[in-house]
Amino acid sequence: MGASESLTILNKFLQFPSISTQPEHKGDMLACAEWLKGCCEDWGLDAEVYPTEGHPVVVARYGNDLDKKTVLIYGHYDVQPPEPLEEWETPPFEPSEREGRIYARGSSDNKGQILAHLLGVAQALKEEGSLPVNVVFLIEGEEEIGSPSLEKFMEAHREILRCDVIVISDTEMVAPGVPTVTYGLRGITALEFKVTGPSHDLHSGSYGGAVMNPATAVARLIASLHDGEGRVAVPGFYEDVRPIQDWEKEAQAQIEGFEDDLKKTAGVDTLFGEKGFSPIEQIGARPTAEVNGMGGGYQGEGTKTVLPKSAFAKLTFRLVPDQDPEKILDLVEAHLRTHLPKGVALEVERGHSGKAFLGDPQTPYGQSAVRAMEKVFPHPAVFIRAGGSIPIVDSFQHIFGVDVLLLGLANSDCLAHAPNENFLIENFMQGIRLNQVLLREIGED
Amino acid sequence: MGASESLTILNKFLQFPSISTQPEHKGDMLACAEWLKGCCEDWGLDAEVYPTEGHPVVVARYGNDLDKKTVLIYGHYDVQPPEPLEEWETPPFEPSEREGRIYARGSSDNKGQILAHLLGVAQALKEEGSLPVNVVFLIEGEEEIGSPSLEKFMEAHREILRCDVIVISDTEMVAPGVPTVTYGLRGITALEFKVTGPSHDLHSGSYGGAVMNPATAVARLIASLHDGEGRVAVPGFYEDVRPIQDWEKEAQAQIEGFEDDLKKTAGVDTLFGEKGFSPIEQIGARPTAEVNGMGGGYQGEGTKTVLPKSAFAKLTFRLVPDQDPEKILDLVEAHLRTHLPKGVALEVERGHSGKAFLGDPQTPYGQSAVRAMEKVFPHPAVFIRAGGSIPIVDSFQHIFGVDVLLLGLANSDCLAHAPNENFLIENFMQGIRLNQVLLREIGED
Numbered sequence: 001m002g003a004s005e006s007l008t009i010l011n012k013f014l015q016f017p018s019i020s021t022q023p024e025h026k027g028d029m030l031a032c033a034e035w036l037k038g039c040c041e042d043w044g045l046d047a048e049v050y051p052t053e054g055h056p057v058v059v060a061r062y063g064n065d066l067d068k069k070t071v072l073i074y075g076h077y078d079v080q081p082p083e084p085l086e087e088w089e090t091p092p093f094e095p096s097e098r099e100g101r102i103y104a105r106g107s108s109d110n111k112g113q114i115l116a117h118l119l120g121v122a123q124a125l126k127e128e129g130s131l132p133v134n135v136v137f138l139i140e141g142e143e144e145i146g147s148p149s150l151e152k153f154m155e156a157h158r159e160i161l162r163c164d165v166i167v168i169s170d171t172e173m174v175a176p177g178v179p180t181v182t183y184g185l186r187g188i189t190a191l192e193f194k195v196t197g198p199s200h201d202l203h204s205g206s207y208g209g210a211v212m213n214p215a216t217a218v219a220r221l222i223a224s225l226h227d228g229e230g231r232v233a234v235p236g237f238y239e240d241v242r243p244i245q246d247w248e249k250e251a252q253a254q255i256e257g258f259e260d261d262l263k264k265t266a267g268v269d270t271l272f273g274e275k276g277f278s279p280i281e282q283i284g285a286r287p288t289a290e291v292n293g294m295g296g297g298y299q300g301e302g303t304k305t306v307l308p309k310s311a312f313a314k315l316t317f318r319l320v321p322d323q324d325p326e327k328i329l330d331l332v333e334a335h336l337r338t339h340l341p342k343g344v345a346l347e348v349e350r351g352h353s354g355k356a357f358l359g360d361p362q363t364p365y366g367q368s369a370v371r372a373m374e375k376v377f378p379h380p381a382v383f384i385r386a387g388g389s390i391p392i393v394d395s396f397q398h399i400f401g402v403d404v405l406l407l408g409l410a411n412s413d414c415l416a417h418a419p420n421e422n423f424l425i426e427n428f429m430q431g432i433r434l435n436q437v438l439l440r441e442i443g444e445d
Numbered sequence: 446m447g448a449s450e451s452l453t454i455l456n457k458f459l460q461f462p463s464i465s466t467q468p469e470h471k472g473d474m475l476a477c478a479e480w481l482k483g484c485c486e487d488w489g490l491d492a493e494v495y496p497t498e499g500h501p502v503v504v505a506r507y508g509n510d511l512d513k514k515t516v517l518i519y520g521h522y523d524v525q526p527p528e529p530l531e532e533w534e535t536p537p538f539e540p541s542e543r544e545g546r547i548y549a550r551g552s553s554d555n556k557g558q559i560l561a562h563l564l565g566v567a568q569a570l571k572e573e574g575s576l577p578v579n580v581v582f583l584i585e586g587e588e589e590i591g592s593p594s595l596e597k598f599m600e601a602h603r604e605i606l607r608c609d610v611i612v613i614s615d616t617e618m619v620a621p622g623v624p625t626v627t628y629g630l631r632g633i634t635a636l637e638f639k640v641t642g643p644s645h646d647l648h649s650g651s652y653g654g655a656v657m658n659p660a661t662a663v664a665r666l667i668a669s670l671h672d673g674e675g676r677v678a679v680p681g682f683y684e685d686v687r688p689i690q691d692w693e694k695e696a697q698a699q700i701e702g703f704e705d706d707l708k709k710t711a712g713v714d715t716l717f718g719e720k721g722f723s724p725i726e727q728i729g730a731r732p733t734a735e736v737n738g739m740g741g742g743y744q745g746e747g748t749k750t751v752l753p754k755s756a757f758a759k760l761t762f763r764l765v766p767d768q769d770p771e772k773i774l775d776l777v778e779a780h781l782r783t784h785l786p787k788g789v790a791l792e793v794e795r796g797h798s799g800k801a802f803l804g805d806p807q808t809p810y811g812q813s814a815v816r817a818m819e820k821v822f823p824h825p826a827v828f829i830r831a832g833g834s835i836p837i838v839d840s841f842q843h844i845f846g847v848d849v850l851l852l853g854l855a856n857s858d859c860l861a862h863a864p865n866e867n868f869l870i871e872n873f874m875q876g877i878r879l880n881q882v883l884l885r886e887i888g889e890d
C-alpha cells in the first residue's frame with residue numbers, strides 16, 4: 001500500500017461527520033463504524049461492529065496464537081463538533097491537503113493516528129502475510145463525550161479483548177521529529193450550571209437596580225473559581241493532588257522550547273497560570289477549572305436592554321492523580337451554592353468524568369516503545385505528562401492490569417478541538433512505520 | 446371611530462416588524478413610516494416622512510393658529526428585537542387578543558401608546574371638526590437604538606416643531622387605573638467589550654492551566670462591576686449623582702404595593718439592590734450597571750472542551766441626574782482596563798447614550814396633565830421617577846425649553862422588551878380619551 005493509497009483512505013475516513021455529542025449525527029456515526037469494519041475485513045482482519053447504549057464500538061482482530069503476545073490498540077472514530085464553522089479555511093469534513101498537512105476535523109484527533117496503526121498492520125499483512133504479535137483494535141465512538149459505554153463493553157467482552165499491553169496514539173509530539181512518550185494524562189470532570197431569576201427577560205430600565213441579574217450572577221460564580229494567582233479557589237480542590245516527583249522535574253527540564261512552542265501554537269504573547277509552577281507542570285501535573293462556554297441575554301447585533309431571565313456556564317475541570325471526579329464535583333457544587341447571590345436560583349447538571357492516568361515509562365513494554373520510537377524518529381525520546389484526558393485509560397489499567405503506552409503522533413500545532421485541525425502527513429506516514437517497528441519490538445522481546 | 450375600528454388600526458400598526466437595530470428590517474421601517482403618514486392624512490393631518498441618516502421620522506400636524514397653544518406629541522414606531530422567539534405564546538408580529546390585552550412586540554412600547562394619541566386627535570377632528578390646540582406629532586424610528594438622528598433633525602426643523610409643551614406616553618402606570626405622572630427618567634449609556642486571547646479556540650486539556658481563558662476574564666470583569674452590597678464598584682461612578690429630594694420620598698411613600706407589584710411582574714421572590722435604598726428608589730433614582738448579554742465559547746448541546754479565543758459582554762448603565770454618560774464610560778473603561786487579567790487583550794466599543802431627565806410636575810402644564818389624567822382615571826395621580834430611559838427627553842428640554850409631560854398608559858406587566866409584550870385594551874381606549882381631555886385642558890388653560 002503506497003502513500004497515495006493511504007492518504008485516499010484517510011480522506012474517506014475524515015469525510016464522515018462523526019460528531020458523537022450531536023444527536024443528529026447518529027446515522028453518520030454508524031456509517032463510519034460500518035465503513036471501518038469493511039476496511040478491516042479488506043485488510044484481512046476479523047471485524048465486528050458492536051452496538052452499545054450509545055454509539056457502536058468497532059473491534060478488529062488479527063491472530064490468536066497463544067505463543068505470541070497480544071497488543072490491544074485503542075482509538076476512536078468520533079470527533080469534536082466543528083463549530084465555529086466560519087473559522088475553517090476549508091470545510092471541516094472535506095479534507096484538504098496544504099503544505100504537508102491534511103486539514104479536517106478529526107485529522108489528528110484521532111482518525112489519522114488510529115488509521116496509521118490500522119494501515120501499519122494492513123501493510124505488514126500484505127507484505128509479510130503475518131504479524132509478530134496478535135493484535136486487537138478497539139475503536140470506540142464516544143471518546144469525545146467521555147466514553148460512557150466503553151467500560152461496560154470491556155467488562156462484557158473481557159475475553160476477546162484480553163491483551164498483554166495496550167497502545168494508544170491519541171497524544172501529541174512535543175516537537176516535529178521528537179519521539180514523545182506520554183506517561184501521564186489529566187482526568188476530567190464536567191459541570192454545567194444555569195442561574196435563573198425573573199420569569200422572563202425584564203426591561204433593564206424598569207427593573208434594573210432592584211432585581212438580581214442572572215448574567216451577573218453567572219459571572220460572579222465563574223470569577224469565584226480562581227484566586228488572583230491562578231489557583232482554583234474551590235475549598236478542598238487541591239486536597240488529594242499528588243505532588244510532582246523529582247525525576248519528572250528532571251525529565252521535563254530536558255524538553256527544549258516547550259514554553260515558546262506553547263505560546264506560538266496558542267497564539268498568545270503571555271502565559272498565565274498557577275503561581276509556583278512552570279507551564280509544563282501547569283498543563284501536565286496541576287488541575288484546572290475552565291469555562292468552555294457561557295451565555296446569557298442578547299448576543300445579536302446592536303443593543304437589547306434586557307435583564308435576562310437566565311444565564312449559564314459550561315465548566316470542565318482537568319484533574320490529576322489522586323483527585324476523584326465525583327468529590328471534585330461535590331466541592332464545586334457546594335462552592336457555587338455558597339457564592340450564589342441572593343435573588344436567583346442555581347441549577348447544576350453534572351457531566352462526564354474520568355480519572356487521571358499515570359503510567360511508568362520504565363517497564364519492559366515502555367522500553368520497547370522507546371526503542372521503536374527512536375528507530376522511527378531519530379532523536380532521543382522525551383517523557384511528558386499531557387494536559388488532555390483520555391478517561392478510558394484509567395479503566396484500561398484497572399480492567400486489564402497491563403501497561404498502557406501512549407505514543408503520540410499528532411503535531412503540537414494540530415489544533416485538536418479547534419477550527420483548522422490538521423495532521424502532518426509526515427507524522428501519518430511515520431506512524432504507519434512506527435506500528436510495524438513497535439509490533440516487532442514487542443514480538444521479539 | 447369605534448373601538449373595533451381603533452383595534453383594527455392598532456393590529457395593522459403592530460404587524461410591521463419595525464426593528465430599528467436589525468439592518469435587515471430597513472425596508473420594514475420605511476414601510477411602517479409611510480403607512481403612518483397615510484393614516485395621518487386620512488385623519489385630516491398634514492403628514493410627511495423625513496429621511497434621516499438612519500430611519501425616517503414622521504411628522505404630522507394639525508392647525509397653525511397663533512392664538513392657540515401648540516402641543517408636540519412624541520412617540521416612536523420602532524420596536525425592540527423580539528428574540529427569544531420561542532418564548533412567545535403567539536408570534537410577535539401577529540397581534541393576538543387574549544383576556545383584554547393585545548399581545549405583540551411594540552404593543553405598549555410604543556405603538557399602542559402613540560396610536561392612542563393619534564386616534565384621540567382623529568376622533569376629535571371627526572366629531573368636532575377642530576381641536577382646541579395646534580398639534581404636532583413627532584414619531585421617530587430610532588428610539589430603541591438611542592435616537593441617534595433625532596436631535597439633529599429637531600435642530601434642522603425647529604420651526605415646524607415649535608411648541609408650548611411636549612406630551613409623551615411611553616411609560617407605565619404603577620397599577621391599573623392609577624394615573625401616573627412620570628417626572629423623571631433615567632439616562633443610559635452602553636458599552637460592549639470583548640476579551641481576546643489565543644489566536645483560535647484551544648484544546649482545554651493541552652493548554653488549560655497555562656493560558657488565560659477569555660471567558661473567565663470577561664466573567665471577572667463583569668464581577669468587578671459591583672460590590673457585595675449592590676453598589677457599582679467603578680471608582681467615581683456615584684460622584685455626580687444628585688440626591689433624592691424629601692418631597693420625592695414623601696410622594697413615593699404614598700404609592701401602594703410597588704414592591705409586591707415589582708416582584709409579581711418580574712416573577713421573582715426576592716428583590717436585590719443597592720443597600721440603603723428602597724426598590725422604588727433603586728429603580729427610579731439610583732444608577733445601575735447591567736449585563737444585557739454575554740457570550741463566549743461553546744453554547745450548543747453537550748460539551749466541547751475548548752478554551753475559547755474570545756468572549757464578550759454587552760453592558761448598559763442607567764444614569765441619574767447629574768451623571769454625564771461620556772464621563773461614566775471613561776470611568777468604566779478605565780476600571781475594566783485596571784481589572785483585566787494578564788495574558789488577554791480588551792476591546793471596548795461605546796454605544797448610544799442619553800442623559801437622565803428630571804421635570805417638575807408642579808408647573809401649570811403639569812397641573813393640566815394631572816387634571817386630565819384624574820378625569821380619565823378616577824384615582825389620585827401618583828408621581829414617580831421611572832427606571833427606563835427616553836434619551837431624547839433631555840434634548841427636548843434643552844432644544845425647546847418647554848415642559849415635557851410623561852403620561853404613561855402602559856400596564857406595569859406589559860413585558861416591554863420581553864417576549865409576550867402586551868397592552869391592556871382598556872388602557873388603549875382610555876388613552877384615546879386622555880388625549881382629548883388633555884388637549885382640552887391645555888387649550889382652556
